Structures are given as structure tokens and as C-alpha cells.
Amino acid sequence: MVKGLHQKNRAAFDLLYNQYKGALYGSIKRIVKNEDVAEEVLQDAFLKIWNKIDTYDREKGRLFTWMLNVCRNLAIDKLRSGEINKESKTDSLENSVSKVETTVQIEQSTETIGLPESLIQLPEEQRFVVEFLYLKGYTQSELAEEFNIPLGTIKTRLRLAMVQLRSIYQVS
Amino acid sequence: MNIEEYISSGILEAYVLGELSSAEKKAVEQNILLYPEIKEELRQIEIAQEMLMMDLSIEPNSNVKEKIFEAIEKETRVDGKGKVVTMPGWWKFSLAASIALALVSSLLAIRYYYKWKEVDSNLIELLVQNQKIAAEYNTVNQRIDKIESDLKIANSPSFTRTIMNGTDNAPESVAFVYWNASTQDVYLSIEKMRELSQANQYQLWAIVDGRPVDVGVFDSTLSGLLKMKNVAAASAFAVTIEKSGGSTTPSLQTMQVIGNVIKG
Secondary structure (H helix, E strand, O other): OHHHHHHHHHHHHHHHHHHHHHHHHHHHHHHHOOHHHHHHHHHHHHHHHHHOHHHOOHHHOOHHHHHHHHHHHHHHHHHHOOOOOOOOOOOOHHHOOEOOOHHHHHHOOHHHOOOOHHHHOOOHHHHHHHHHHHHOOOOHHHHHHHHOOOHHHHHHHHHHHHHHHHHHOOOO | OOHHHHHHOOHHHHHHHOOOOHHHHHHHHHHHHHOHHHHHHHHHHHHHHHHHHHHOOEOOOOHHHHHHHHHHHHHOOEOOOOOEOOOOOOHHHHHHHHHHHHHHHHHHHHHHHHHHOOOOHHHHHHHHHHHHHHHHHHHHHHHHHHHHHHHHHHHOOOOEEEEEEEOOOOOOOEEEEEEOOOOOOEEEEEEEOOOOOOOEEEEEEEEEOOEEEEEEEEOOOOOOOEEOOOOOOOOEEEEEEEEOOOOOOOOHHHOOEEEEOOOO
16 A cells, blocks of 8 residues: 555656646756756756655645745756856757747847746836846845845835736736 | 735745745744735735746756656665655645646636637536545545555454453553564554543553563554554553653553453
């Protein structure tokens, strides 16, 4: 019976992997950029998710958030460890398979190419914050420091961005 | 605390981003429990983040999945008898995850259907019922699995059954120990034992050469068979009441049940 439980666990984990692999890999690859490194981080992340599932507490938030943070933190650690060049532009987004609507690109300025429609709809200073935090792996403090913006302003802009996104995605 | 100000500060957005320190996180978690408005705000932020991340999806290469599952198999430790020893708590999700994901995909299918035709509301009702039945089916299946495996042990000739009868402390109590002298496996089941307070637990002892040896703790709510610590030799088994977690020596004055091992 114990073996059967293990198989059921594997089946649940399998479903979760299939459902979220794109979203989680996307978060990792946009931070580390290099494909081989991103795959390695994805593997490490899912192994960690498998092993640490007992530490997930639903009173603290949704499962996806927990998994995303595991992935993001591993990706940021990898970036900081110096294994890859943060400024590297060699593996660009163009090489990745993404869900971006290609028809929208014609109307976009060069600044917003490759971004999903939802982000293009954000006011520039809000989009800027979301880009650096979610697509480039900056922390709020790093962003504040590098661009000389007060931390409180970063937090407020992120807040506003998320409120906008909730409306765009019709979250209720 | 001013909830509106707290929410407007963007602390919840920083929380879902994973950027707060442990102390800051704990404070947010307290507030989530205390204030339903904060819990609801958090839920909406999390959903928006999830949808954003889905929009930012990039497909990994298909071979990555194999590598992950290989690594998991390596991690899954197995004892000498081929039994899986360490297991993270995915059992919590076997039901919830599969049902939730199945429900999501069936609802997405319905939303697509909506685009082209009018949907029969009975169809949705049926689909939801289906998921509920599937969930109950799984629960029943799991219970049956456990009953079958317990029965195998109880009926097995390699297991000696010791009946532990009530002492003066608990004349009505009865419990059973199933012991396989060659594999040293021990299982316990309760026939009738008093409810205990949260601070205490029952502890099983094997009497070996007149001395008590700890075999493990258990609660009065136990149903079915519970696997205890292994025992190499015993002339009797007994249960005492100890503080939760057990004790290194038995509080003999609390002894609840005791029985001599009768070798067949």
C-alpha cells in the first residue's frame, strides 16, 4: 500500500508539472537567460518542490506562489553566483517558444517587443517595475539602488501595476 | 492596524514576489489569518501573478521532465525490505490536485464551448457532480487499501496476537499487539481505550527479561493497525500513559492494559 501511495504521489506531481512547467520555466529563463542553466535550475526547483512539499502551508498563500518563489529564488541565486553573466544578451527571448501574440508586435514600439499584451497596457513606470522584477530578476532594493528611485516608490508602483493587472485579467 | 494603509503599502505584492525577510513574512502570515480582507486581497494578487506568469510562459525541452523524475526516484529512499521509507506529503495533493486540475480543464473546455453555443446548465451540474463522485471514490479506495493490508497482518500465521486486557486503572480497556518474531515487525490495534488529553499519549512497552522496552507512542483516536517499533523478544506487552512524545521509562502506576505473549 505504501508503494501505491508513492505512485499516487508521483501522479499528482506529474499533473502539477504539466500544468505549470511553462509558467515556472518562463520565470527562470527570463532571469538566467542561458537555456542549459535554465533547464538545470528548473530541475533543481522541481526536485526541491518534491522534497519540501510538507513545508507548503495553504494558510500562507497559494501553491503556485510557493512554487514560483522556489524557482525565482534558485534562479536569482544562480545569477548571483557568477556562473552566468547577468548582462549577457546572447540567449535572447527570440530563441524561446513563448505565448506572445505575434500580430501585436507590428504596432509596438521597440521597447515593448516580446512583452505580453497585459504588460503593454500598463503605464510606463508600472511596466518598468514589473519588467525588472519579473523578467529580469531584480529585487525591489536592487532596482531602487540602480535607478536611484526610493524603495517606497518601487513598492507603490508594483502595487499599482498588480491592481491594474487584476483588472486586465478580470480577477474577482 | 489600518487595513487599507497596510494593503496600499504594497507589502502583499512584495510578499508574493518572495522578497520579504522571514520576520516580515511571519508578520504578513499573522495578518492573513487575522484579517479576511487581507486574505482576500492576497488571493487576488496571487491569481493576477499566476496569470501574468502563464502569459510569460516558455516551454522547456521535453527531456527535462525525465531528468526530474529520475532524480526523484533516486531521492526516494527504500529500506532493506523494498518499502518506501521517506515520503514527502504529496498524498495531500493526490486528491486535491488531480480533482482541481481536472475541474479546471473541464471548466476551460466549457468556456471555449460558450463561445460557439449556448451551454446546457445541466451539463455543468453533471460535470461538477462527476468530480465530487470521483473524489469520494478515491477516498473510499484508499480506505479499502488500508483495511485490506490490516487484515493481511491480523490473519497472518507469522504474527502472534497478544491480547492486552485492562488493569484496575482501566478495567474496560482492551488492545491488541501483532508481533512477527522473525521479521520483528510489531503492529498495534485498539479495541477500546479511553480518550486522552492533548498533553498525553499512550506508550507501548515490550517486557523483555523483566525490563520494559519502548515500542512507540499512539493516540486514543487510532483506527486500524499502527506499525510500531521493531521488537526482537518479548514475554509481555503493556501500555502506560505518558506525556506527549513518550518517555524513556514507563510510569507504571498509569498502566492501562497488559498481556502475556503466548507463543503458538
